[in-house]
Amino acid sequence: EAAVTQSPRNKVTVTGGNVTLSCRQTNSHNYMYWYRQDTGHGLRLIHYSYGAGNLQIGDVPDGYKATRTTQEDFFLLLELASPSQTSLYFCASSEHNNQAPLFGEGTRLSVL
Amino acid sequence: QQQVRQSPQSLTVWEGETAILNCSYEDSTFDYFPWYWQFPRESPALLIAIRPVSNKKEDGRFTIFFNKREKKLSLHITDSQPGDSATYFCAARNSNNRIFFGDGTQLVVKP
Secondary structure, rough: OOEEEEOOOOEEEOOOOOOOOEEEEEOOOOOOEEEEOOOOOOEEEEEEEEEOOOOOOOOOOOOOEEEOOOOOOEEEOOOOOOHHHHHEEEEEEEEEOOOEEEOOEEEEEOOO | OOOOOEEEEEEEOOOOOEEEEEEEEOOOOOEEEEEEEEOOOOEEEEEEOOOOOOOOEEEOOEEEEOOOOOOOOEEEOOOHHHHHHHEEEEEOOOOOEEEEEEOEEEEEOOO
């Protein structure tokens, strides 16, 4: 069964902290995405990738790095977390050929 | 400039009525339009999708109407049920497989 797994599911850190959010997909999909979801803003794309070693910039990349180490694994890095990055983060994956992204369960991040 | 816009922001209908959710987009090269629904404390899930070669896509009580010339589409939910209460997102994909989402419509169906 197609799956996108995120970890951790919840994370609390302090301002200036270092956070890594992990995403693994077992769907053999080429594309992976990181979104943040905030009230009133819907889903905003942070970074995405179309394969291992590839990285594309989304709409709200400031303060975030990402790395796609394998086809399965996509990481989002916050090296100096700020309260404005408190949000619900979703990872998703898709194939190019007319398939809608499949979302993970989300990671709720609080930066105090 | 926001690529995908949705209206209304929130909508309340009575059980059995038809709910109409609207969406418009900017880029005429978008080639795929999925609609997602999201229930509280859950992740977005694909509901129904359409490609520009069609002007209508139906799946049970859910129908997308697509107007390529006006760059508009709408989701019609007939015989609305309380279990349809959710936030609905219209999305659009470009040729680079980048997906743009609207800000969502929060639908409440009252019994």
